[in-house]
Amino acid sequence: MSPWVRSVRAALGRAYPRLVGSNRDRAWLFYDTVLPLLGSVALVYVYRSLGAPDHLVAYAIMGGAAMAFWMNVLWSMAAQFYWDKMAGNLELYMVVPCGLVPILLGMSLGGAVATLLRAGLIVAAGSLLFGVPLPVRDLGLFLAVFAVALVALYGLGVTFASAFLLWGREAWHTANLFMEPVFLLSGFYFPVRALGFWTAAAASLIPLTLALDALRQLMFGPLHPAFLPVHVELWLLVGLAAAFALAARASLRRMEHLARREGRLSLRF
Amino acid sequence: MPKVSGEFAVETHDLVRVYRTRRARGTDPRVVVALDRVTLSVRRGEFFGLLGPNGAGKTTLIKVLTTLLLPTSGTARVAGWDVARDPQRVRERISVVSGGETSGYGLLTVREQLWMFSQFYGIPTPVALARIDHLLRVVGLFEDRNRRTSQLSTGMRQKMNIVRGLLPDPEVLFLDEPTVGLDVEAARDIRAYIRSWIEEKPGRTVVLTTHLMHEAEELCDRVAIIHRGRIVACDTPAALRRQAAGGTFFVLTTDAWDGSQPVEATPGVLRVDVRALSDGRAEVRLQLDEDATLLRVLGALAAHGVRVHALRKVEPSLEDAFVRIVGRRMEEADAEATP
Amino acid sequence: MRTAWRTLRTAFWLGWQVESNWTDPLLFALYQVVRPLGGLLILLFMVRAAAGPAAGPALGFLVVGTAFWPAVVAGMQGMAWAVVGDREHWRTLRYVYTAPVSFRAYLVGRALALVASASAAVAVTLLFGWAVLGVPLRLELGELPYFLCAWATGVTGVLALGLATAAGVLCVSGEAWRMPEAVGAALYLVSGALFPVTVLPEPLRQVASALPVSWWLEALRRVWLPENSPQSFPWASDLQVLATLAVLVAAFAACGLLAFGLSERRARQLGILDRETGF
Numbered sequence: 001m002s003p004w005v006r007s008v009r010a011a012l013g014r015a016y017p018r019l020v021g022s023n024r025d026r027a028w029l030f031y032d033t034v035l036p037l038l039g040s041v042a043l044v045y046v047y048r049s050l051g052a053p054d055h056l057v058a059y060a061i062m063g064g065a066a067m068a069f070w071m072n073v074l075w076s077m078a079a080q081f082y083w084d085k086m087a088g089n090l091e092l093y094m095v096v097p098c099g100l101v102p103i104l105l106g107m108s109l110g111g112a113v114a115t116l117l118r119a120g121l122i123v124a125a126g127s128l129l130f131g132v133p134l135p136v137r138d139l140g141l142f143l144a145v146f147a148v149a150l151v152a153l154y155g156l157g158v159t160f161a162s163a164f165l166l167w168g169r170e171a172w173h174t175a176n177l178f179m180e181p182v183f184l185l186s187g188f189y190f191p192v193r194a195l196g197f198w199t200a201a202a203a204s205l206i207p208l209t210l211a212l213d214a215l216r217q218l219m220f221g222p223l224h225p226a227f228l229p230v231h232v233e234l235w236l237l238v239g240l241a242a243a244f245a246l247a248a249r250a251s252l253r254r255m256e257h258l259a260r261r262e263g264r265l266s267l268r269f
Numbered sequence: 270m271p272k273v274s275g276e277f278a279v280e281t282h283d284l285v286r287v288y289r290t291r292r293a294r295g296t297d298p299r300v301v302v303a304l305d306r307v308t309l310s311v312r313r314g315e316f317f318g319l320l321g322p323n324g325a326g327k328t329t330l331i332k333v334l335t336t337l338l339l340p341t342s343g344t345a346r347v348a349g350w351d352v353a354r355d356p357q358r359v360r361e362r363i364s365v366v367s368g369g370e371t372s373g374y375g376l377l378t379v380r381e382q383l384w385m386f387s388q389f390y391g392i393p394t395p396v397a398l399a400r401i402d403h404l405l406r407v408v409g410l411f412e413d414r415n416r417r418t419s420q421l422s423t424g425m426r427q428k429m430n431i432v433r434g435l436l437p438d439p440e441v442l443f444l445d446e447p448t449v450g451l452d453v454e455a456a457r458d459i460r461a462y463i464r465s466w467i468e469e470k471p472g473r474t475v476v477l478t479t480h481l482m483h484e485a486e487e488l489c490d491r492v493a494i495i496h497r498g499r500i501v502a503c504d505t506p507a508a509l510r511r512q513a514a515g516g517t518f519f520v521l522t523t524d525a526w527d528g529s530q531p532v533e534a535t536p537g538v539l540r541v542d543v544r545a546l547s548d549g550r551a552e553v554r555l556q557l558d559e560d561a562t563l564l565r566v567l568g569a570l571a572a573h574g575v576r577v578h579a580l581r582k583v584e585p586s587l588e589d590a591f592v593r594i595v596g597r598r599m600e601e602a603d604a605e606a607t608p
Numbered sequence: 609m610r611t612a613w614r615t616l617r618t619a620f621w622l623g624w625q626v627e628s629n630w631t632d633p634l635l636f637a638l639y640q641v642v643r644p645l646g647g648l649l650i651l652l653f654m655v656r657a658a659a660g661p662a663a664g665p666a667l668g669f670l671v672v673g674t675a676f677w678p679a680v681v682a683g684m685q686g687m688a689w690a691v692v693g694d695r696e697h698w699r700t701l702r703y704v705y706t707a708p709v710s711f712r713a714y715l716v717g718r719a720l721a722l723v724a725s726a727s728a729a730v731a732v733t734l735l736f737g738w739a740v741l742g743v744p745l746r747l748e749l750g751e752l753p754y755f756l757c758a759w760a761t762g763v764t765g766v767l768a769l770g771l772a773t774a775a776g777v778l779c780v781s782g783e784a785w786r787m788p789e790a791v792g793a794a795l796y797l798v799s800g801a802l803f804p805v806t807v808l809p810e811p812l813r814q815v816a817s818a819l820p821v822s823w824w825l826e827a828l829r830r831v832w833l834p835e836n837s838p839q840s841f842p843w844a845s846d847l848q849v850l851a852t853l854a855v856l857v858a859a860f861a862a863c864g865l866l867a868f869g870l871s872e873r874r875a876r877q878l879g880i881l882d883r884e885t886g887f
Contacts, residue, residue, distance in 0.1 A: 006391030013388025016381065017374045024376050031786040038793040042802055046651065049803040050666060052658035059657075088372040095335050096389035097360040103389070173631065177639055180646030189650055190657040260339045260356075263288050263332075 003098075010098035011106035018076070018110025032068060032118045037125055040064030043189050044130055054132050055220045056190075061126030061134075062216070063188035065119035066208050069153060070182060072115040074175045077157030080107060081165045081255075094259065100252055104161060108154035135219055141230060142218045148237045149211030155244030156207060162248075162255035182206055187213065193227045200227050207240050275349060278441045278474035279311035279334060284343035286329050286498075303329040305498035306343065311476060311491075313440075316467050318489030319478040320591070322599055326498040327478035331445045334476065335365045348440045363441045366434035368427070368449030375419030379410060379429050382418050383436060390437040397436070404432040408462055424455030431459055435466060442466075444477045448484065456484075464488055480599055482587045492587070494594055502594045509590040515539070518589065519555045519563055522579040523570065526551035531569050537562030540592065550578065556589065615709040619717025620724075623690065627725050637728065644729040645736060648674045651802065652741065665837045668744065671737030672829045673801040678726035678733075680795065680821055683766030685788035686719030687774040692785045695882060702882040712771070712868065719770050723763060734832070745832050755831045758850060762824030765857035769795075769821070771864035775871035778881065795821055800840040816840070820860055823853040 043060040185203035214233040289298040332338040336356035350358040387397035448456035493503040540556040694701040805816035
């Protein structure tokens with residue numbers, strides 16, 4: 001059998017639990033949609049209490065959608081190998097012939113599709129609740145930025161998956177450290193340019209930073225204080241996607257090396 | 270790297286695995302030799318057992334053979350492929366099931382879970398589903414195929430794990446304490462099925478680790494006894510038992526045994542094992558140099574006022590072989606290994 | 609009573625160990641303050657995006673709300689997390705539950721450990737707001753009894769909410785670990801953590817008025833902020849705020865105890881008290 005065929009089957013196999021998960025346990029849908037939405041609504045009211053214009057309210061709603069993706073990447077990608085290790089799956093993954101890459105791709109695919117639905121619901125509900133229009137000026141470019149950002153974002157998730165296992169004693173705590181600081185640095189709820197050029201540039205290592213900035217430019221035009229031009233951000237996202245693919249490979253190799261040669265799965269004892 | 274030998278499913282030569290663990294930062298690493306120059310060969314089609322107490326190195330050996338761990342030195346081949354240099358080739362030919370496994374995703378049904386794992390081996394879906402249904406019927410889990418795995422009992426879960434291990438139809442199946450924690454009936458079902466599975470198709474090989482003597486005796490064509498990382502004996506169960514037959518074995522049922530009875534000091538007594546019975550009596554297993562020694566033992570007991578209620582001569586067991594080879598009983602070795 | 613105190617003390621110690629000993633003290637300290645400070649800075653940049661650098665009194669309102677919020681989360685979610693963690697992760701729930709000690713005292717101890725560890729975040733955020741953001745925070749000596757009284761009553765109220773949440777968690781599995789998070793998010797929205805509840809639509813404002821957390825945060829703001837700061841309940845005097853808080857806390861404590869008792873009974877009836885989900 002061709003390794004490619006096996007890899008595709010393995011990826012689809014691993015994506016399956018993610019896809020049926022939302023359907024089978026509806027609570028997931030509630031928690032993954034309503035929770036980010038509640039957070040966003042609270043921030044919408046902050047903007048409203050300050051008399052902010054509609055596009056800032058839209059930022060808060062978009063922040064909720066970005067949060068759904070980030071939570072998925074953190075808790076269901078980055079921390080996943082940790083959960084898998086605890087459940088006893090990781091050892092099995094390491095002895096199956098397809099290898100870890102298709103399994104991670106499957107996790108990403110399933111996670112991205114399921115989260116796309118949740119993020120869509122968040123944006124729709126937020127927009128309807130507060131009567132905020134969400135115009136898109138160049139749909140083709142908008143979708144291109146979104147798609148590339150997703151690839152880069154889940155590439156980061158794949159990199160984190162083994163990195164968390166190598167570095168963390170408790171993935172729970174490590175993931176928690178990447179919550180508010182990332183919401184801040186990526187400008188989930190405000191224009192990232194407010195952080196200053198160099199901070200925003202450093203924060204651009206997180207694909208959501210560039211993605212949100214580009215998408216906001218494509219939605220609100222000159223109302224949005226842009227960090228970089230959209231096409232530059234798109235190419236940077238392409239670069240990030242490629243870089244994370246390489247980083248993920250190196251990180252996986254390091255993990256396999258530690259697991260097989262040193263008999264442990266963490267850099268710490 | 271081409272296959273080197275077609276005769277053996279598993280071959281190891283001078284296999285060494287050393288762990289270095291650090292208890293705290295800044296301290297010198299503690300070196301633990303988990304495998305110490307292990308050399309063994311398992312023929313294709315063989316049901317091979319690794320018998321040893323906790324911490325003997327059984328699981329480390331399985332981990333090396335299933336590509337989870339690299340050897341520190343020495344070589345290991347599985348299905349003809351080197352585990353260090355060709356792990357991918359090895360993985361295509363093996364499967365592993367461990368006892369007490371909780372792997373999988375609770376929200377999936379039994380059938381879905383097994384299908385997911387089949388995809389990691391690239392098995393086409395129709396083939397995989399047919400195979401899953403067949404195996405579930407064989408292990409008696411077909412009626413529960415649509416139950417979520419989070420709702421399975423320990424025994425059912427282990428049966429599902431066995432099916433997962435058999436799904437890719439491996440050349441070599443590694444079973445690491447597969448019946449640990451199971452009730453008697455479930456353990457018997459699993460043993461019976463594994464035995465029939467290996468006989469179903471020539472060339473299938475099973476490597477089983479266990480610390481249950483009766484399991485090794487019932488299932489294995491050959492057994493290697495592993496102790497402190499070394500293979501200290503390797504033969505058929507019958508041959509191992511014969512090795513223990515350095516004398517003759519008797520089992521006595523006596524009054525309560527308080528340890529003061531002068532049996533061990535009796536000339537010709539090689540070993541005495543005592544087990545307290547629920548009715549307050551004791552079962553005393555004696556290894557003697559010859560039958561005539563029994564008379565001296567009985568005389569000593571009578572002089573001490575101990576009544577003997579029953580007496581029978583027994584064949585040496587694998588346990589006796591283990592005791593002779595390792596120098597202590599399995600439970601004693603387990604207790605010694607437990608920190 | 610002595611047993612309950614001993615249980616509480618042991619649970620507090622255990623909660624502290626679970627909370628803190630996963631890493632070295634430096635990283636733990638960083639971990640304690642990074643999230644609340646991150647949250648505060650997000651709000652700072654939002655305020656600046658909407659109102660420019662002259663954010664005025666709104667910033668003080670946000671600082672106090674953000675500073676004390678970790679204590680709300682810790683107290684409210686601590687009990688529920690103790691149930692979920694002991695049941696699903698540590699698998700010790702059945703042993704704790706069957707031990708001859710008060711399970712409620714055990715949960716209170718676990719939650720208080722989290723409140724204690726959150727106190728560092730409270731202090732650092734207040735300090736950051738005062739020293740870096742220039743918010744006119746103050747705690748006058750004369751107001752210290754009011755503050756201590758409000759603090760103690762508020763923590764009790766938060767624990768009562770926690771007991772009610774733990775009651776819910778006892779009867780659900782699977783996604784139970786997210787239930788406390790959901791309760792926290794709902795409270796975050798309606799209890800005036802970030803903005804005066806007067807901004808909310810009428811039905812939500814009514815809900816806010818019935819929650820001890822809203823009154824607790826209001827009482828704390830009255831201690832820490834100047835008089836011209838925005839308020840959630842501008843019609844109430846300081847004493848009225850404290851009295852309402854006390855009444856609501858008593859009501860929630862009674863409801864929490866009742867809910868927990870009923871839930872415990874139900875979980876035992878269904879046989880799910882120590883059921884692991886295996887997710």
